[in-house]
Amino acid sequence: MCNDENTPIQCLNDHDPILTNRYYLVGIVCIKNSKSCKKILDINGSCSSCYDSYRIQHGACIPCDFTNCADGSVINNVCTCAVCSTGFYLNVGVCTACSTSNCADCASNTCTACISGFYLNSGSCTSSTAANCLVSSSGSSTLCDTCNDGFFLGSDDICYNCQTGCLKCSNKYTCSECSAGRLLVNAFCMPFPSNCVMAQLKGAIPTCTLCNHGYFLNSGNCIECSVELGTLSKCDGLCPIDYYIQSLMV
Numbered sequence: 384m385c386n387d388e389n390t391p392i393q394c395l396n397d398h399d400p401i402l403t404n405r406y407y408l409v410g411i412v413c414i415k416n417s418k419s420c421k422k423i424l425d426i427n428g429s430c431s432s433c434y435d436s437y438r439i440q441h442g443a444c445i446p447c448d449f450t451n452c453a454d455g456s457v458i459n460n461v462c463t464c465a466v467c468s469t470g471f472y473l474n475v476g477v478c479t480a481c482s483t484s485n486c487a488d489c490a491s492n493t494c495t496a497c498i499s500g501f502y503l504n505s506g507s508c509t510s511s512t513a514a515n516c517l518v519s520s521s522g523s524s525t526l527c528d529t530c531n532d533g534f535f536l537g538s539d540d541i542c543y544n545c546q547t548g549c550l551k552c553s554n555k556y557t558c559s560e561c562s563a564g565r566l567l568v569n570a571f572c573m574p575f576p577s578n579c580v581m582a583q584l585k586g587a588i589p590t591c592t593l594c595n596h597g598y599f600l601n602s603g604n605c606i607e608c609s610v611e612l613g614t615l616s617k618c619d620g621l622c623p624i625d626y627y628i629q630s631l632m633v
Contacts, residue, residue, distance in 0.1 A: 526539075
């Protein structure tokens with residue numbers, strides 16, 4: 384884009400997802416972004432600033448190596464990891480593998496928590512037999528601290544089933560989050576009406592707002608479309624798969 388043949392105001396591919404395909408305007412000249420810049424400093428294509436997770440080196444933006452890092456950023460042009468991934472710890476700015484096998488958290492290379500299926504036993508991670516357990520109790524092969532989704536921790540530190548369709552619960556009768564296809568109603572998970580993909584509460588009853596393909600909405604319920612020889616009945620112009628609209632019958 385330009386005002387005249389000598390005065391461009393926008394360059395080619397200036398929003399291309401691949402940085403090095405872009406051209407940026409420097410004065411009245413379009414310069415190829417060969418150094419992955421966010422902003423170009425001069426007609427040589429040197430960078431004045433970089434995008435997130437890049438740092439400037441010799442006029443070019445270099446991607447940071449955030450291998451095994453869960454939370455990293457660039458601070459004062461230095462690639463800096465704040466939190467390492469599970470099984471790694473910060474060691475002079477580098478995420479280093481825990482020396483303890485099957486360890487999840489090991490600040491200063493001292494294991495404080497094990498991955499799922501293992502428990503902390505005198506500094507080592509030992510296989511656990513605690514069923515449906517996400518985080519096992521330290522020093523015990525059968526007890527749990529945190530259960531998997533769909534289970535709750537009993538007073539005996541054993542995981543028990545939540546009610547059907549519940550992902551998170553404090554006990555069998557008190558759910559706080561339901562699985563797909565259910566709505567939370569007074570701490571219980573109520574299923575959507577049959578063949579329903581989206582629903583909302585009407586009073587204390589899930590009422591459908593969107594049906595599966597091949598069904599139409601009728602007073603909050605999903606009714607199967609009636610299709611014969613390509614003729615559609617009561618389906619709002621939407622045919623089931625492998626059918627087409629020939630005529631619309633009211």
